[in-house]
Amino acid sequence: MLNINHLPIGRWAAIAVAVAGLSWSGAASAQNAYVTDYQFNSVKVINTNTNTVTATIAVGTGPYGSAASPNGARTYVSNQNTNNVSVIDTATNTVVSTIPVGSTPRGVAVSPDSSRAYVTNIGAGSVSVINTTTNTVVATIIVGSNPLSVALNPAGTRAYVTNEGSNSVSIIDTATNTVIGTIGVGSQPFGVAVNPAGTRLYVANQAGNSVSVIDTTSNAVITTLAVGSGPRHVAISPDGSRGVVSNTFNDNVTVFDTATNTAITNIATGQRPWNVAFTPNGARVYVTNVNDGTVTVINAATNADIATIAVGGNPYGAGLFIGPAPVAGPVPVPTLSEWAMILMGLTLAGGAAILIQRRHMTV
Secondary structure (H helix, E strand, O other), rough: OOOOHHOHHHHHHHHHHHHHOOOOOOOOOOOOOEEEEEOOEEEEEEEOOEEEEEEEEOOOOOOOEEEOOOOOOOOEEOOOOOEEEEEEEEOOOOOEEEEOOOOOOEEEEOOOOOOOOEEEEEOOOEEEEOOOOOOOOEEEEEEEOOOEEEOOOOOOOEEEEEEOOOOOEEEOOOOOOOEEEEEEOOOOEEEEEEEEOEEEEEEEOOOEEEEEEEEEEOOOOEEEEEEEEEEEEEEEOOOOOOEEEEEOOOOOOHHHHOOOEEEEEHHHHEOOEEEEEEEEOOOOEEEOOOOOOOEEEEEEEOOOOEEEEEOOOOOOOOOOOOOOOOOOOOOOOOHHHHHHHHHHHHHHHHHHHHHHHOOOOOO
């Protein structure tokens, strides 16, 4: 038990400051995962600190892709059956705008500066470019057959689109919104990811059971990595050292080393794993499982399943569906009244300490 009679003046002062400081110190908010539920026309919000569903947001019909803006303010959801995109305000978890796009929108990606959103329209063979300030389509780019997924390089200068029907990847110059190149890859390319350095592109080939690794300088495939059956999506860790690809027909994911382009291990998931995404700090991987309505959470350091989150329906969440790490705000400064409380605490603490010392002197 704490004996207050033996506390020096400095310790009393520290306690007073700490107690007073509780009234104005803030706590960081959790980063959230936004997982589309195709069956129930909604988005499930998962708190990645607690791995619990904290909100359900109604969107359009047949929501498929989901991408969080790098600034953390918005999440963009493609609604495949209503040919539009729902814009979610992540502060309130409400839909603030609905944007018409092309036929059967699927993949979504947001530029690094959060100024543009790119949406693949599988039914139109195109990509819609959205101005995120006005929430309007400012360009429509014709690409290959059945465009499924899209990813941007870290500089935001290139967008890469997988064309399932053309067995290719279209390269878009984002300054001019034009296709400047096409790369042949494996059979039925599906998911796509760019490493943090922007030097490598990874494409999951669902019919080829492989991942094509592309050098973004030469725009050539430099190696092909064999993975499991029916790979759908691929994600690269924030430090660029690891990749994870979902093997839909094996109910697992393959973890691979990006330095050697070799598989490290396979990790069991739920039924029909679809999309994969790292948390911004790289500590965890989230996998959406379409057939059993769950999300598998993997510890990226140990490659072990650490949680299974029931979300219901058919969770797809294709895209970078996990919001960025909270940006640390300015250190809060006490108000005048709070300073008065702190000073009063110091005064009372000092007075108490003096009385206690006098008591010891008279004993």
